Amino acid sequence: MDARQRLCNYNFVVAVITRIMGRTSSPAFGSLEYTSHRTVHKKSSLDAYTINTTNDMNYDSFLSIPREQDELLRLSEVIRNKEYVHVEKVYGRSTNVLEGLELHERVFNSFEQQKIVDYIYHLQCMGQRGHLRDRTYSEPKKWMRGKGRVTLQFGCCYNYSVDKKGNPPGIIRDEEVDRIPRLFKAIIRRLVHWSVLPPSCVPNSCIVNIYEKGDCIPPHIDHHDFVRPFCTISFLIESNILFGSKLKIIGPGEFSGPVSIALSVGSVLVLKGNGADVAQHCVPGVHAKRISITFRKMDERKLPYRFIPDPELERLKASSLHAK
Numbered sequence: 001m002d003a004r005q006r007l008c009n010y011n012f013v014v015a016v017i018t019r020i021m022g023r024t025s026s027p028a029f030g031s032l033e034y035t036s037h038r039t040v041h042k043k044s045s046l047d048a049y050t051i052n053t054t055n056d057m058n059y060d061s062f063l064s065i066p067r068e069q070d071e072l073l074r075l076s077e078v079i080r081n082k083e084y085v086h087v088e089k090v091y092g093r094s095t096n097v098l099e100g101l102e103l104h105e106r107v108f109n110s111f112e113q114q115k116i117v118d119y120i121y122h123l124q125c126m127g128q129r130g131h132l133r134d135r136t137y138s139e140p141k142k143w144m145r146g147k148g149r150v151t152l153q154f155g156c157c158y159n160y161s162v163d164k165k166g167n168p169p170g171i172i173r174d175e176e177v178d179r180i181p182r183l184f185k186a187i188i189r190r191l192v193h194w195s196v197l198p199p200s201c202v203p204n205s206c207i208v209n210i211y212e213k214g215d216c217i218p219p220h221i222d223h224h225d226f227v228r229p230f231c232t233i234s235f236l237i238e239s240n241i242l243f244g245s246k247l248k249i250i251g252p253g254e255f256s257g258p259v260s261i262a263l264s265v266g267s268v269l270v271l272k273g274n275g276a277d278v279a280q281h282c283v284p285g286v287h288a289k290r291i292s293i294t295f296r297k298m299d300e301r302k303l304p305y306r307f308i309p310d311p312e313l314e315r316l317k318a319s320s321l322h323a324k
């Protein structure tokens with residue numbers, strides 16, 4: 001039994017004891033798999049949780065900043081870099097392949113990171129115990145260094161390459177995964193209210209990547225089943241992301257490219273324009289455990305057949321808080 005499984009078992013025991021004692025657990029963790037009362041359609045425990053608690057809990061409290069004044073202070077501390085330039089010849093033309101990239105740093109502080117990461121570990125435990133929908137949680141077999149990383153998908157099932165059933169890369173429209181959890185909706189709300197993402201592009205899907213030491217994501221351009229902009233939030237360690245019109249694969253988890261951008265902890269990288277569509281990007285094998293969450297809005301023509309829009313996300317509009 002490895003440390004992760006021990007933690008999973010520990011969380012399970014704590015949750016059961018908590019339930020027996022009739023208390024609810026901390027909202028940051030949620031009592032996801034154990035809220036079995038009034039279950040509506042228990043295909044996934046996360047679903048049961050979402051359905052049962054829609055009106056019970058204000059998800060703002062997950063990332064609570066008590067007063068508007070504090071939020072303005074926090075907002076003023078965000079560092080935004082929107083001036084990335086790297087010129088390459090693309091189809092014979094000099095092109096800034098980084099046009100459209102933005103890095104917003106200090107969007108999440110260490111306290112918030114802790115809540116988010118703890119919650120992700122909790123989701124991972126649920127996945128390991130089979131309490132999430134089949135395609136929500138995926139833990140690939142490690143057969144060589146740099147291969148595979150744990151992923152959790154919400155909102156839609158995305159296929160990175162042709163799967164066992166012959167589905168091509170992209171959104172698998174007839175596959176269901178769990179809906180976006182409340183804490184992640186609170187994150188989206190912040191991204192829109194803090195002008196990291198425009199209200200016209202509120203994400204309705206996300207992928208959590210849990211990288212162990214040595215795990216990577218190879219060079220790619222995100223599929224056009226997702227509209228632009230989309231964004232990635234980084235947690236646990238600072239790591240580099242490489243960009244370039246043609247990134248090179250040197251070996252397992254080893255890549256090279258002309259531009260390396262340091263993704264600080266709590267930062268949000270926004271991809272659009274050439275930065276999303278001309279340049280490839282990749283994360284070389286990480287030096288220690290890392291977690292990222294990529295939020296994306298699906299092209300309306302590619303929505304899963306049984307997709308139900310989330311009213312809270314639909315209502316999201318730009319707040320009166322103004323970014324720098």
Ligand SMILES: O=C(O)CCC(=O)C(=O)O
Pocket residue numbers: 207209217222232234241281283292294
């Ligand atoms: O982990 C990251 O920062 C990058 C993730 C990514 O490129 C993706 O999910 O497509």
